[in-house]
Amino acid sequence: MIWLTLLAMATLVFISRYIFLEPKLPIRLGPKILHFLHYTGPAVLTAIWAPIVFHQEGQLNLGINNPYFIAAIVAAILAVTTKNVLLTTVLSMALFFIIN
Amino acid sequence: MPENTLTDNSLISPAQAFLKGAVIILPLSIAVIPWGILAGSLAVEAGLFDLQAQAVSAIVFAGSVQLVGMGLIKAGASLTTLLLTTLFLTSRHLLYSATMRTRISHLPVHQRLILGFLLTDELFAVCSHQTRKQFNFWYAFGAGFSFYFIWQLASLSGIILGQSIPNLDQYGLDFAVAATFIAIVLPTIKKLSVLVTVVIALILSVVFSVLEIEGGIIYSSLIAMSIGYAVSIMRKEPL
Numbered sequence: 501m502i503w504l505t506l507l508a509m510a511t512l513v514f515i516s517r518y519i520f521l522e523p524k525l526p527i528r529l530g531p532k533i534l535h536f537l538h539y540t541g542p543a544v545l546t547a548i549w550a551p552i553v554f555h556q557e558g559q560l561n562l563g564i565n566n567p568y569f570i571a572a573i574v575a576a577i578l579a580v581t582t583k584n585v586l587l588t589t590v591l592s593m594a595l596f597f598i599i600n
Numbered sequence: 601m602p603e604n605t606l607t608d609n610s611l612i613s614p615a616q617a618f619l620k621g622a623v624i625i626l627p628l629s630i631a632v633i634p635w636g637i638l639a640g641s642l643a644v645e646a647g648l649f650d651l652q653a654q655a656v657s658a659i660v661f662a663g664s665v666q667l668v669g670m671g672l673i674k675a676g677a678s679l680t681t682l683l684l685t686t687l688f689l690t691s692r693h694l695l696y697s698a699t700m701r702t703r704i705s706h707l708p709v710h711q712r713l714i715l716g717f718l719l720t721d722e723l724f725a726v727c728s729h730q731t732r733k734q735f736n737f738w739y740a741f742g743a744g745f746s747f748y749f750i751w752q753l754a755s756l757s758g759i760i761l762g763q764s765i766p767n768l769d770q771y772g773l774d775f776a777v778a779a780t781f782i783a784i785v786l787p788t789i790k791k792l793s794v795l796v797t798v799v800i801a802l803i804l805s806v807v808f809s810v811l812e813i814e815g816g817i818i819y820s821s822l823i824a825m826s827i828g829y830a831v832s833i834m835r836k837e838p839l
Contacts, residue, residue: 506659508679510659510661513662513686514716514717516687516690517690517693517716518719519697520694520705521700521712521716523706529698529702534702536825536829537695537698539797539829540825541784541788542794542801543797544695544724544821545725545781546785546798546824547804547805547817547818548721549778550806551805552774567772568775572775572779575782576782576786578783579783579787585624586623586624586626586627589780590627592775593775593776596775
């Protein structure tokens, strides 16, 4: 039973990831849909990182005593100025672990 | 664009592209190690045998689904509840899949299946801002596979060690996820509509998180995308 349950979960996850990658799927993503989907990356990735930075252990923290917030500001500045993902990640993580 | 992804990946060898992908995703792979350990130990706690517990990570391969799913199995939830919850948590992958369609759907079937299986938040993060020309199967495979491999090792550690590693969540490793996503998203803000999307997603996701609304990520994303799209149409922004 547990194997079937796991298989069912895996199938659902796989289908959700694969379905639109299948060229035989009789769906044409028109220019309007593609334009809309253009915002997926900025929207979903932000919706994942923002709560990590501002909401920890049930507490909303918008203050400068929040090490996540400080390190995120530094990450943002590095990201915009250097446009280098690895450098930004490594430097801002180093800062985070120093101040946390 | 980050230096590592701006270069035309069609000009480098598969091995080089694979390695580049594996390196670029490394911060994210390291950041999910605590979650992998947690996923492994939770599966054992939920009553699964070691092989089954590893199989969860090997075949389901979705952090949020695994963590919540194991909790439900442990609580004795019905199969219907378990699958509906899975469907809900995995729904954002539909957006990733649709977004990557123009870049992946023309690839051979085995490459499509592999990338589909590996299409996590993290793989989407490192590939989504690439143009069709920059996109390279081996780069994406290198990123996806190395991430998968580290996830398996982390889960295995969790299965073996169980709960004996205390307070893994206290080291703030989740900041690496935030840092990487910030590093990927912010340089792509070149239009007002994208800026509006990011700001709305930021505010709503935090509000939904505080209100403990399940599925806050997908709701805040869809609203932010709709508003960004509307701004772009109203301002007649060029694509």
